[in-house]
Amino acid sequence: MHIEIDQDVCIGAGQCALTAPNVFTQDDDGFSTLLPGMADGGGDPLVKEAARACPVHAITIKEPTG
Numbered sequence: 001m002h003i004e005i006d007q008d009v010c011i012g013a014g015q016c017a018l019t020a021p022n023v024f025t026q027d028d029d030g031f032s033t034l035l036p037g038m039a040d041g042g043g044d045p046l047v048k049e050a051a052r053a054c055p056v057h058a059i060t061i062k063e064p065t066g
């Protein structure tokens with residue numbers, strides 16, 4: 001799994017950080033960012049919930065194919 005956050009789309013609603021606080025946080029400007037080392041989600045099942053919770057779909061989860 002690889003998580004991408006489109007900060008051009010993010011409106012800083014904070015739903016991701018609320019939903020999966022071990023993976024997402026908010027930077028000084030209020031935009032979503034990943035905690036250090038968590039670009040792969042760290043196996044946290046809440047990552048998918050967080051992506052669903054984002055009101056503007058700024059979070060993309062890429063699963064390895066094949």
Ligand code: SF4
Nearest residue numbers: 010011013014016054
């Ligand atoms: S839920 Fe979406 S809009 Fe809100 S901070 Fe997270 S990525 Fe940004």
